[in-house]
Amino acid sequence: MKIAVLPGDGIGTEIVAEAVKVLKALDLKFEMESALVGGAAYEAHGHPLPESTLNLAKAADAVLFGAVGDWKYDKLDRPLRPEQAILGLRKNLGLFANFRPAICYEQLVGASSLKPELIAGLDILIIRELTGDIYFGQPRGRRTAVDGHFPGAEEAFDTMRYSRPEIERIAHVAFQAARKRNKKVTSVDKANVLETFQFWKDVVTDVHKEYPDVELQHMYVDNAAMQLVKAPKAFDVVVTGNMFGDILSDEASMLTGSIGMLPSASLNSSNQGLYEPSHGSAPDIAGKGIANPLATILSAAMMLRFSLNQEAAAQRIEAAVQKVLAQGLRTPDIYSEGTTKVGTAQMGDAVVKALAAQ
Ligand code: NAD
Ligand code: IPM
Ligand code: MN
Numbered sequence: 001m002k003i004a005v006l007p008g009d010g011i012g013t014e015i016v017a018e019a020v021k022v023l024k025a026l027d028l029k030f031e032m033e034s035a036l037v038g039g040a041a042y043e044a045h046g047h048p049l050p051e052s053t054l055n056l057a058k059a060a061d062a063v064l065f066g067a068v069g070d071w072k073y074d075k076l077d078r079p080l081r082p083e084q085a086i087l088g089l090r091k092n093l094g095l096f097a098n099f100r101p102a103i104c105y106e107q108l109v110g111a112s113s114l115k116p117e118l119i120a121g122l123d124i125l126i127i128r129e130l131t132g133d134i135y136f137g138q139p140r141g142r143r144t145a146v147d148g149h150f151p152g153a154e155e156a157f158d159t160m161r162y163s164r165p166e167i168e169r170i171a172h173v174a175f176q177a178a179r180k181r182n183k184k185v186t187s188v189d190k191a192n193v194l195e196t197f198q199f200w201k202d203v204v205t206d207v208h209k210e211y212p213d214v215e216l217q218h219m220y221v222d223n224a225a226m227q228l229v230k231a232p233k234a235f236d237v238v239v240t241g242n243m244f245g246d247i248l249s250d251e252a253s254m255l256t257g258s259i260g261m262l263p264s265a266s267l268n269s270s271n272q273g274l275y276e277p278s279h280g281s282a283p284d285i286a287g288k289g290i291a292n293p294l295a296t297i298l299s300a301a302m303m304l305r306f307s308l309n310q311e312a313a314a315q316r317i318e319a320a321v322q323k324v325l326a327q328g329l330r331t332p333d334i335y336s337e338g339t340t341k342v343g344t345a346q347m348g349d350a351v352v353k354a355l356a357a358q
Helices: 011-024 039-045 051-059 083-092 106-111 165-178 195-208 219-232 242-256 294-306 311-326 344-354
Strands: 004-009 031-034 062-067 095-101 121-127 143-145 156-157 186-188 215-220 237-240 265-267 273-275
Touching: 004 011, 004 039, 004 051, 011 062, 011 294, 011 344, 062 083, 062 294, 095 165, 106 311, 121 156, 121 165, 121 242, 121 311, 143 273, 165 186, 165 195, 165 237, 186 195, 186 219, 186 242, 195 215, 215 219, 219 237, 219 242, 265 294, 273 294, 294 311, 294 344, 311 344
Parallel strands: 004 031, 004 062, 062 273, 121 237, 186 215, 186 237
Antiparallel strands: 095 121, 095 265, 143 156, 265 273
16 A cells, blocks of 8 residues: 655644554554655745656555645746645546545534534535636636726636536536435535536536435525535535635534544545645644644545545544544644643644554
8 A cells, every 4th residue: 555645835744744653553554655745845846746746646546645835935936836736636646526524523512613503413525526617727817808897907817617527427426425424415506607507507417317316405605605604414415616615615624623623535536545634734833833633634544445445444543533532632723621732743642542542
């Protein structure tokens, strides 16, 4: 089992170190190889996704990824910015299906900014299409406007687009995932305004004909953003495009207590996957040893489940995480009165200890 380990920037290195610690504590034989990515790779090699890093990721059974980015790179030409590394990995590996499960662990009900009764027992799955939409659509760029409100003015543009096969395959992923859960899919769109998302809605409706046992609901993205905080437990599987999925998954992370709790898996059609927390490099807390490593540790569990065929090991990690939460250990982002504040490494050590005690 070959794992490419790409820590990246900011808290990426801190949280990935803890996930690696946890993986090493399992009685499994992994071959782990690390490489630079993002701003760190730009500094060393002049490119955020060097050929050698991409090749390592391609050759691996799975990629464990931290986060990339820092404000200091915001003025670089776009192809050199750290974020291009994660976008390039997703595109090059064909990782079109992004799973972001928002689960509120019993012990963290008080850590969320929402009322406990709204989130107790929450278990929803956001499935985000990850290689299409306005993120990758061409053309894009800057030019002089020939029409619009200000002809002759400088303007910028991007292209939102989806093809039928791109929507079909993510819709199949969502319906199949729902079959293993509560058999309800909410497809989130903006069909009332955008042609791309009327098409999305039409194609999802077509694919649904193959899944009569699964309930399909359509919802506009603005309403979905509101319903997610009004009655989050009414959702089961949410399927949506790349940009709406980006935004809604950050929103959903707060239902779990913190963005530091939301793992993710990005899969291609051969179940090769990249596993990363849903959050970024958090430059505001980088280097302080206080980042929550649990989203990354839980992403490692997803890696064992989806790409490495090690369900039992995945469950062991998840049980160990629940145990440390039950022990009252909390990084600052999930701290509440009466619990014990710990740092990143202490949290990772506690998970390792809980594994050993199983
Ligand atoms: P962010 O997710 O990095 O941080 C948002 C807020 O959440 C910050 O206050 C941060 O301190 C907090 N936070 C995030 N992860 C945390 C954790 N594990 N524990 C405790 N607190 C945590 O988003 P941002 O600040 O908008 O972006 C920072 C940089 O990260 C940017 O360069 C952005 O492009 C990049 N980014 C990268 C990825 C990725 O690599 N996949 C994802 C999102 C953002
Ligand atoms: C995420 C991030 C990325 C995205 C950025 C860093 C390119 O926000 O993984 O959610 O927008 O997909
Ligand atoms: Mn995001």
